[in-house]
Amino acid sequence: MAHALLKIEGINKRFGGLHALNNVALTINKGEIYGLIGPNGAGKTTLFNVLTGLYQPDEGSFTFDGQDLFRAKPHIVVETGIARTFQNIRLFAEMTALENVMVGRHIRSKANALGAILRDKKTMAEEKAIEAKAWELLAYVGITDVAYERARNLSYGHQRRLEIARALATEPKLLALDEPAAGMNPSETEDLKALMEKIRHDGVTVLLIEHDVKLMMGLCDRIAVLDYGKKIAEGVPDVVRKDPKVIEAYLGAAHA
Amino acid sequence: MTMALEINKLDSNKKVGLFLVSAIVLAVLPFLIGGLLGNSWLRIVDFALLYVMLALGLNIVVGFAGLLDLGFIAFYAVGAYTFALLGSPHFDIHLPFYITIPLGALVAAFFGILLGTPVLRLKGDYLAIVTLGFGEIVRIFMNNLNAPVNITNGPQGVNLIDPVKIAGLSFGKPLEIAGHTFNSVYLYYYFFLALTVLVVIMTWRLQHSRIGRAWVAMREDAIAAAAMGLNIRNIKLLAFALGALSGGVAGGLFASFQGFISPESFGLLESVMILAMIVLGGMGHIPGVILGAVVLTVAPEVLRDVIGPLQMKTFGRMLIDPENARMLIFGLALVVMMLLRPEGMWPSKRRKAEFDDAKKG
Ligand SMILES: Nc1ncnc2c1ncn2[C@@H]1O[C@H](COP(=O)(O)OP(=O)(O)OP(=O)(O)O)[C@@H](O)[C@H]1O
């Protein structure tokens, strides 16, 4: 029996009359790459926002690594071990790539205002460690050469990688990636796939939203399909792709 | 970060040189100004130092954390009143400055949190309006807390506030050294300078720390910052508290320097002026903010001295009331400056780049 890292049940989220998440339940096991697919507007990003504390779910339950995270604040969620990237890249645009990753270390460091002002030994050592870790992560995702560039000036692919490095800086147990391959060419996508496998290999569980079905089939251990806020299928890729409800959802969406 | 790199790039000889030159200039400045222009000008320089402290405090809130605050003068008022009430004949309490100034700073920081807590969810114009209201409320309290129990002495203000005394030396009286008399503005100059240097070091170190990075991140994208684990509430409150702290120190110094305070000194226009110093100097950039504060304190005084005599010389009579002309020219200069250099006189590299990007669209 695989060890459950994240477990949600009966999650509902409504925006006025729109039922964006309808009784969603899912379990993500430690060490897997878990895919989330579904047509546009299915509620995938909304689910991410609920899982990271940016949205408050209306009902349901949410536990992660044995802790109750139902309606927890975003910084608590991160501290417990979930980090994310955004579908529409949200870097700190005027900060350098290095500084962006250093911000990701915030939650794992302690220096307070007094330490910052007095610059005691502990604070200085911590600051050094923050910078060293940031360099390490830039190297990990392969973008050390742009460390001193402002984030807004990076190429699209580099920005995506920087977002991943920044998220990894929080030392997550679960890394949630919202369409990391969007807008990438096939060779960039291939590199990204390798990066995700490396991340998983290094012990981080991955939750992945992607539209690129081929990529998802090759990468994910399990996939869940959302449609109109409901989970309509879940399982290993080969079974999910043949599920009539899934085919219907995609064809239906394509016809609409 | 970038700033740190800039300075580190200078080789250490140049750094030491720069430091020595500034130290010497700042050390002899009062004798140059006091000797050549007179004590009233040195007094203006002293005020400039107070405004540098205020502007650096507000810069933490507005420049670093990106929270628009139009009521900042309230913290100056809180610091000033704390000093005045605990060091004047009003209650006949005469605590020494080394208690009243830190205490005033702490009380101001407490007020900073008091203001910060209800406005956590607000930003931009809404935040500006609430902070403006807060500034006015504090002033109105100072104005009216004279009945039924007389705490602040109302509109009359507090008089005969104790001057700073260090080791028996009272800053209130002129100092006699070898037959030369030095007005108290000399002593206050060095005292203010020392504290200003402390505030500069404090804000500079904060900026280049984990806390400073968190402020920038929050200013750039609060949602992404929260999703990266930053506790937005604490980071905001810390900015309000630390900004208020500097304002409170400046307030205490102001009270002892003037010897008299009243609610009139803490109006909205003062808050706006301090904000203008930051914007005009270069928001978020400590050297720029210092420059902004000095220029905006000194320029109106220079205009005051120049406009009257200039009119007499050119027209043989006063065409425009010098007081009006002074503010007119000052206001116009601000408008022109902001149109030509919206990023400020001396912006940080980052901010300059932001404006360049905005221009490119
Ligand atoms: N803050 C919000 N307020 C109102 N409606 C929202 C909000 N966020 C999302 N929605 C709506 O919820 C539904 C689900 O949106 P969501 O962004 O989760 O879809 P998605 O599956 O991520 O789609 P895509 O593949 O296009 O990214 C959409 O109809 C969207 O308009």
Ligand SMILES: [Mg+2]
């Ligand atoms: Mg989405």
